[in-house]
Amino acid sequence: MSDIPLRDVRLETDPHVGFETSYLGEGFSLWSWLTTTDHKRIAILYLISTTIFFFLGGAAAVLIRLELFTPQGDLLTAEAYNRTFTLHGVIMVWFFLVPVIPTVLGNFLLPLMIGAKDVAFPRLNLFSWYLNIIGGGLAVAAMLAGGVDTGWTFYTPYSTIYSNGHVSLTAIGVFVAGFSTIATGINMIVTVHTLRTNGMRWFRLPLFVWAIYATSLIMLLSTPVLAMVLVLIIAERLFGLGVFNPDLGGDPILFQHLFWFYSHPAVYIMILPGMGVVTEVITCFARRRVFGYQFMVYALLGIAVIGFFVWGHHMFTSGQSMYASLAFSMLSFLVAVPSAIKVFNWTATLYRGQITWEASMIYALGFVGLFTMGGLTGLFLASVPVDIHVHDTYFVVAHFHYIMVGGMVSAFFAGLHFWWPKITGRLYPEFVAQIAAGMMFAGFNLTFFPQFILGNLGMPRRYYAYPPEFQVWHVLSSAGAVILAFAYLLPMAYLLWSLIWGKRAGDNPWDASGLEWQTRSPPPKHNFVEAPFVSEDVYDYHPENAPRGSGADDRRYDDRDIAGEKADAAESGRRHRAAETPPATAQARRASKTREPSDGEGR
Amino acid sequence: MNEPGIWLPQASSEAAATDTILIALLVVSSAIVLLVAGLITVFAIRYRKGSPASREPLPSIFARDVEFGWTFATLGLFIAIFAWAASQNITLAHPPAARMEIHVLAKRWMWKVEHAGGQGEIDELHVPAGELVELIMQSEDVIHSFYVPAFRVKQDVVPGHTERLRFTPEKPGTYHLFCAEYCGTDHSRMIGRVVVQSPEEFAAWLTRQPQEDDLAKSGRQLFVRFGCAGCHEGQASVRAPRLSGLFGAPVQLADGRTVTADDAYVRDSILQPKRDIVAGYDPVMPSFAGVVSDGEIAGLTAYIRALRAPADGGVY
Ligand code: HEM
Ligand SMILES: [Cu+2]
Ligand SMILES: [Cu+2]
Numbered sequence: 041m042s043d044i045p046l047r048d049v050r051l052e053t054d055p056h057v058g059f060e061t062s063y064l065g066e067g068f069s070l071w072s073w074l075t076t077t078d079h080k081r082i083a084i085l086y087l088i089s090t091t092i093f094f095f096l097g098g099a100a101a102v103l104i105r106l107e108l109f110t111p112q113g114d115l116l117t118a119e120a121y122n123r124t125f126t127l128h129g130v131i132m133v134w135f136f137l138v139p140v141i142p143t144v145l146g147n148f149l150l151p152l153m154i155g156a157k158d159v160a161f162p163r164l165n166l167f168s169w170y171l172n173i174i175g176g177g178l179a180v181a182a183m184l185a186g187g188v189d190t191g192w193t194f195y196t197p198y199s200t201i202y203s204n205g206h207v208s209l210t211a212i213g214v215f216v217a218g219f220s221t222i223a224t225g226i227n228m229i230v231t232v233h234t235l236r237t238n239g240m241r242w243f244r245l246p247l248f249v250w251a252i253y254a255t256s257l258i259m260l261l262s263t264p265v266l267a268m269v270l271v272l273i274i275a276e277r278l279f280g281l282g283v284f285n286p287d288l289g290g291d292p293i294l295f296q297h298l299f300w301f302y303s304h305p306a307v308y309i310m311i312l313p314g315m316g317v318v319t320e321v322i323t324c325f326a327r328r329r330v331f332g333y334q335f336m337v338y339a340l341l342g343i344a345v346i347g348f349f350v351w352g353h354h355m356f357t358s359g360q361s362m363y364a365s366l367a368f369s370m371l372s373f374l375v376a377v378p379s380a381i382k383v384f385n386w387t388a389t390l391y392r393g394q395i396t397w398e399a400s401m402i403y404a405l406g407f408v409g410l411f412t413m414g415g416l417t418g419l420f421l422a423s424v425p426v427d428i429h430v431h432d433t434y435f436v437v438a439h440f441h442y443i444m445v446g447g448m449v450s451a452f453f454a455g456l457h458f459w460w461p462k463i464t465g466r467l468y469p470e471f472v473a474q475i476a477a478g479m480m481f482a483g484f485n486l487t488f489f490p491q492f493i494l495g496n497l498g499m500p501r502r503y504y505a506y507p508p509e510f511q512v513w514h515v516l517s518s519a520g521a522v523i524l525a526f527a528y529l530l531p532m533a534y535l536l537w538s539l540i541w542g543k544r545a546g547d548n549p550w551d552a553s554g555l556e557w558q559t560r561s562p563p564p565k566h567n568f569v570e571a572p573f574v575s576e577d578v579y580d581y582h583p584e585n586a587p588r589g590s591g592a593d594d595r596r597y598d599d600r601d602i603a604g605e606k607a608d609a610a611e612s613g614r615r616h617r618a619a620e621t622p623p624a625t626a627q628a629r630r631a632s633k634t635r636e637p638s639d640g641e642g643r
Numbered sequence: 644m645n646e647p648g649i650w651l652p653q654a655s656s657e658a659a660a661t662d663t664i665l666i667a668l669l670v671v672s673s674a675i676v677l678l679v680a681g682l683i684t685v686f687a688i689r690y691r692k693g694s695p696a697s698r699e700p701l702p703s704i705f706a707r708d709v710e711f712g713w714t715f716a717t718l719g720l721f722i723a724i725f726a727w728a729a730s731q732n733i734t735l736a737h738p739p740a741a742r743m744e745i746h747v748l749a750k751r752w753m754w755k756v757e758h759a760g761g762q763g764e765i766d767e768l769h770v771p772a773g774e775l776v777e778l779i780m781q782s783e784d785v786i787h788s789f790y791v792p793a794f795r796v797k798q799d800v801v802p803g804h805t806e807r808l809r810f811t812p813e814k815p816g817t818y819h820l821f822c823a824e825y826c827g828t829d830h831s832r833m834i835g836r837v838v839v840q841s842p843e844e845f846a847a848w849l850t851r852q853p854q855e856d857d858l859a860k861s862g863r864q865l866f867v868r869f870g871c872a873g874c875h876e877g878q879a880s881v882r883a884p885r886l887s888g889l890f891g892a893p894v895q896l897a898d899g900r901t902v903t904a905d906d907a908y909v910r911d912s913i914l915q916p917k918r919d920i921v922a923g924y925d926p927v928m929p930s931f932a933g934v935v936s937d938g939e940i941a942g943l944t945a946y947i948r949a950l951r952a953p954a955d956g957g958v959y
Contacts, residue, residue, distance in 0.1 A: 118828050191825050197802060198785040202751075202827060286803025292786060293801060326690070332710045357788060357823075358799045359806045366729050373721040380675075380717045381710075387679055388709075390686035392698045397687075405683055412679050416672040419721070423668065423728035425661045429795040432788060432823040496665070497651055498792020500823045503831035507819065509648075 062465065062562040077162035078565060083148035084463075085169050090144060091532075093135040093176060098528065100128035105487075105521040108514045113505035121504035122189035123205065129192030134214050135176045137444055138306065141313035142259075143172070143224055145455045146252045148463060150228060152556035152563060153246050155237025155572040160230040168223035175217030182206035182213065191502060193303075196284035196295040200276040208277050211270040218263045218270075221309075225259035228252050237555075239574035243337070246554055246578050247330065250337050251316025254344040258305045258312075262348070266302035269295065293358055300351035308347045310444055311411070312340060314451030315382055318404040321454045322386055324552040325401035326393030327581040331385045339378035339385075346375040356427045365424050372422035379415045383408060398550070399473035403454035406481040410446030414439060417492065432502075435495025441488045450480065453531065460535065461545030465562045468538040473531065480527035486520025553580045654818055654839060655794035656811040662795070664728050671724070742775040742809065749800040750783035751826055751907065752833040753937065762852035765941045766835030768820065770812050771845035778808040788824035791837050799824050812839040862946025865939050869931065883928065884921050890948045895922040909944045 063080045066072065073081060103124050107115045116124065147165065151158055159165050182188055188205035190198060199207050232245070232253050245253075272295075275281045282288025284295045323330050330336060352360060352368030386408050395401075417439040421427045430436065457477075461467055490513040499510045506514070548557040559568050653659045689696045745768070748755040756764040770776050780789060782800040789808060790797040793816075798808035822833035840848060866872050874883040889904045897920040902908055911918055913935060916928040935943070 113831070118831065122825075122828065122830075189827065195786060195825070198825070198827060202785055286801075291803065293804070332707075335710050335714075357797045359801060359804055362732055366732060369729065370722075370725050373725045374718075376721060377714065377718050381714055383679060384713050385710075387682045387686070390683065390690060392696075393686070393690045394692045394698075395687050395690050396692045405687075408683065409676075409680055412676055413672075416675060419672065419724065420665065420668050423664055423724065425657075425728055425731045425795070426665050426668065428797050429661050429665070429792070431797060432790075432825075433792075493649070497649075498790070498819060498821065500790065500821045500831075502825040505831050507834075 061564055062560065063565050064465075064562050066565055075166070077158070077166050079147050079151050079159045079162065079165060080463075080563065080567075082165050082169055083144050086139065086143040086147060086172070089169070089173055089176065090136055090140045093131050094140075094528075096180070097128050097131035097136055098525065100124050100131070102521065102525060104128060105518040107504055108506070109518045111506050111508040111511050111514075116504060118504050119189065122191075122502070123183070123187030125502060126188045126191050126205075127183045130179055130188070130210060130214065131176075132444075133192055133306075133310075134217050135172070135179065137310040137448055138221060139172060139217075139224070140452055141317060141448070141455065142228065142252055142255055142309075143169075145248075145317065145452070145459065146224075146228060146255075146313065149459060149556055150231060150249055150252055151235065152462075152559065152567055153249050153554060154232065154235060154240050155555050155568065155574065156231060156235035157566045157568070159227050160234055161227050164223050165227055168220040168227070171220035171223065172217050175213045175215070175220060178213030178216065179210050180213075182209035185209070193299065194270075194273060194295075195299075196273070196276070196292045197286065200273055200284055208274045211274050215267055215270045215274075218267050221259050222263050225256035225263070228256040229260065237572050237574060240555075241574075243334065244574055244578050246316075247319040247333070247336050247340070248313075248316035250340050251312045251314075251319075254340045255309050255312045258309050258344050258347065262302045262305040262309075265298060266306075269298040269302065272298075293355075293360075296355050296358060297351070300354045301348075304351040304354065305344075305347050307440070307443070308343055310448050312343065314407060314411075314448045315340065317451045317455035317458075318386065318407045320552075320554065321400045321404040321458050322389055322408075323579045323581060324458070324550050325398055325404075326390050326395050328389050328391075328393040329577070329579040329581060331388035331391070332381075333578070335381055336385055339381045342378040343375060346371060346378075350375055353422055353427070356424050357431050369422050369424050373419065376415055376419055376422070379411075383412050383415070397474065398457075399468075399470060399477045400454045400458040402474060402477035402481070403450045403457065406477065406484075407447050407450040407454060410442050410450060410481075410484065414442030414444075414447055417442065429498075430495050432500055433495035434491040434499045434501055437501050438488045438491035438495060441491070446484050446488065450484075453477070453480070456531075456535075458550070459556070460538070461549045462556060462561045462563070464539060464542075465545050466538045466542030467545045467549060468531075468534050468542055472534050476527055476530040476534075479523060479530070483520050483523030483525075483527050487517050487524050488520070490514075490516040490520075553578070651795075652793050652814060652816070652818075653795075654812060654814040654816060655791075655796065656813055658793065658795045658813075660731050664724075664731065667727075668724065671720070739775060742777045743771070744777050744779055745770070747778050747780040747789065747800070748783060749780060749787035749789070749822070751785065752822070752829040753910075754789070754820065754822075754833070754835055755941075758849065758852075760849060762849055763858065763941065764852075765937045766820070766833075767938075768835070768837045769845060769848055770837065770839055771842045772812050772815050772839050773842065775809060775811045780806045780808065785826045786824045787822045787826050787833065790821045790823035791818055792821070793818035794837075797823055812837075815839045815841055815844075858942050858945040859949040860946075862942035862944070862949075865935070865942050866946055869935065869943075871943070874928070881927060882924060884924060886947050887950045890950070894919075896920060897922045897924075906944055909947055910940055913940060913943065 063078055066076070066078065066081070073085065076082060076085075103116065104121070107113065107121055107124075113121065147159070182205075185206050188203070188207055188210045190203050190205065190207055194207070194211070232249060236245075272281070272283050276284060280288075282290040284290045284292050286292060319330055319336065350368055350372045352364055353372045356365050356369075417435070420430065421436065421439060457468070457473055494510055494513045494517075497510065497513075499506060499513075545561050547559070547561050549561075550557075555568075555572050555574070556563075558572060651658075653662060688694075690698075744759060746757045747768075748757070754766050754768070756768050758764075758769075778789065778798070780798065780800045781804075782802040784802060786799055786801050788797055788799045791810075794810050794812065796808060796810045798806050800806050816839055818837045818839070820835040820837050822830060826833065866875075874881045875886050890909070892904055893901050894904050894908070895901055900919075902919060908919065912928070914930060914932040916930055917926055920926045
């Protein structure tokens with residue numbers, strides 16, 4: 041990295057100069073944004089596009105909840121309702137949940153966190169944004185041209201023979217977006233393998249990086265199956281192929297196998313990045329090293345692997361052999377074990393911490409609670425007899441919204457708030473943000489908890505009119521949705537406000553560890569003025585009043601003490617530290633402690 | 644009907660077994676949620692920033708042992724729940740030889756039931772309490788799913804497959820029947836009811852049911868009563884197509900499409916006549932939606948089906 045100019049001396053005296061020399065100042069024209077290969081600017085492009093998709097999908101959700109306020113189908117026609125929930129599902133899954141954390145936060149932070157200048161393939165990175173936009177454009181065009189009424193699951197033979205919506209166009213859109221996902225996956229994997237800075241060993245990687253890495257592996261391995269199944273659907277619609285058509289000797293169930301072989305791993309594409317985010321946030325605001333770092337890594341990888349072998353739990357009622365069902369059931373119980381471990385470890389991380397309740401922390405702890413409920417209801421669904429009852433009812437709807445909206449969207453907001461000062465250099469009004477986070481938690485539960493009860497009472501999903509006995513629960517749910525909608529609009533407002541009127545954040549407003557906090561906010565084009573050197577373990581937080589020289593946990597490694605060697609490394613690390621001086625308190629804290637080997641050491 | 648309140652009635656023997664597992668899961672899950680939420684709350688208060696609580700290094704048990712401990716505890720717990728839930732499936736998979744077989748045909752958007760004696764029902768299923776029933780189900784078009792919440796049973800009906808669903812109804816009463824697999828426009832209208840009767844009532848009900856011939860006879864009466872005959876027969880003042888020989892034949896429509904006159908087409912013609920206008924006729928036929936019931940449509944359809952050859956006209 042010798043080609044990077046030495047640090048700009050002006051910055052050291054005047055912290056307010058910096059915007060022009062940050063990545064944001066690289067160019068102001070639209071063209072400069074649309075042709076940028078800077079991972080941070082691409083992340084901003086993704087932030088804008090995923091936000092637009094989120095509000096589009098959200099608008100559909102509002103329509104759905106309004107329709108379900110009364111048992112009669114009064115607001116929408118049956119056809120319109122079916123098109124609305126399909127739009128909601130397609131947009132939310134493929135154009136919001138799957139890309140959002142890897143491409144926005146992952147793009148922005150992964151190179152920073154491993155001390156790299158950019159991702160491995162910057163131009164591929166930009167290309168994948170264009171693919172995502174083209175795919176999204178095609179899908180939205182299909183919706184505008186009259187819509188699709190298959191649901192996001194495209195079950196055959198409805199989608200191939202009977203549906204009169206724009207199925208092929210939507211499928212092409214999702215197909216194209218799939219390649220964007222694959223490209224991002226490859227980029228992240230290669231980046232982590234090849235661009236880690238000096239001293240950034242595998243077991244020193246922040247768990248966010250591990251999470252993006254595991255996610256990218258799943259993206260790479262599962263998305264081609266989705267591409268394949270979409271091509272088959274298109275071929276069957278356009279050329280009358282008979283792969284799924286029973287009249288031509290095909291089998292509709294084959295579609296379900298292929299689809300869920302992608303889509304179950306895809307649900308982990310949607311949640312693992314969120315797990316990474318909350319680990320960063322919780323450790324920072326509890327000021328603790330994460331409990332059981334290695335177990336957290338193995339849990340991520342375990343979920344990624346076992347997640348490939350549970351798809352049949354979506355097909356317990358499809359007529360699949362009982363033995364197959366039982367095997368998938370057992371594997372589904374197994375995949376829940378690593379998820380449980382993560383929950384326990386996050387909780388244990390709080391123990392003996394110095395906990396504060398910044399908005400991102402509220403979101404992150406909200407994630408832990410809601411993910412726990414989503415995961416546990418997954419166990420209900422993994423038990424064959426119970427699933428036979430609640431499959432395709434609102435119970436399933438509640439289950440996956442608890443994980444994907446309660447979990448993933450909360451995690452995204454946690455991350456967006458946590459890194460907002462880094463991304464924009466500005467602070468948002470903390471108190472308003474805390475209110476919004478609390479409202480989101482409350483509104484979410486009011487919206488989706490009644491759906492568990494509805495499902496257990498037998499209310500099927502995808503009904504636009506329903507027997508009046510169910511109404512009371514639907515009304516509660518719709519009421520919650522109003523609160524939830526407001527809670528999503530609020531951050532939009534104050535985050536935009538903060539861009540202009542927000543206080544300058546400084547480089548490390550949360551006093552967080554991690555390389556991304558050691559460069560300027562917003563970071564310069566190539567992230568670090570000098571390549572950082574990593575000499576300490578990740579999450580090197582200690583209780584502020586911890587006695588000098590005491591480790592936080594994991595003292596069993598004491599017998600392998602290599603303190604002298606470490607002290608030297610730390611010294612040279614400090615000399616090579618990146619860009620700007622950390623705030624005084626952090627510096628004092630760092631200087632005053634002896635580094636303690638931990639979990640990940642020396643692997 | 645009106646089942647939902649806070650918990651469904653257990654109207655089949657499967658219901659009780661399923662509920663037991665469900666409630667056990669509920670207890671275990673609530674305990675875990677309370678534990679996690681409780682710990683988070685306690686920690687958040689006790690270890691809030693600057694509180695006097697001790698931040699000594701973690702006690703030595705708080706090491707890898709704890710981690711292994713809860714990993715294996717969770718694993719054991721989950722495997723136990725799995726094994727318990729699985730045992731119910733294994734029992735159910737081996738049914739006794741004696742069972743009452745009923746055929747069900749699913750199509751957009753109705754359930755057609757045919758009892759062993761030929762009695763037919765639409766969007767309704769009568770079954771006797773206390774007897775093992777086996778539904779043999781097929782679909783004519785897309786995937787549907789036969790779901791009776793009060794029985795806790797559900798089975799997808801996949802075109803090209805023959806699916807079987809077994810249950811033993813226990814509690815007499817009337818329960819919801821839903822289509823649980825999304826099947827297009829009127830998916831949410833593909834609902835009906837299941838009537839569980841005592842064996843005696845059920846036997847009496849069976850003998851009261853018209854067979855297919857009777858269905859057509861009653862259809863003839865309806866055809867006159869609803870005024871269909873006024874347009875579709877004899878010297879009507881309105882010009883309307885003759886219906887003899889219609890069933891199963893191709894129909895040329897005004898918009899150029901050709902469709903086959905099957906059950907769904909006749910049903911559409913009655914409920915949404917404006918949708919498929921026969922070529923050469925004016926769209927004057929009124930819609931009978933909300934006027935004729937599904938059962939009556941079945942009767943009318945049976946009558947029209949019986950009018951196969953032109954010579955047959957007016958047999959009934
Ligand atoms: C903790 C372990 C989990 C288990 C044991 C589990 C189990 C299940 C099962 C058995 C189903 C099928 C239910 C049915 O259709 O009847 C299901 C559905 C679903 N799950 Fe999970 N799940 C888990 C975690 C997750 C995660 C992490 C996500 C997403 C981020 C997720 C998202 C979904 C979705 C989207 C569906 C419904 C798909 C649809 O039919 O449209 N699940 N889950
Ligand atoms: Cu799954
Ligand atoms: Cu249906």
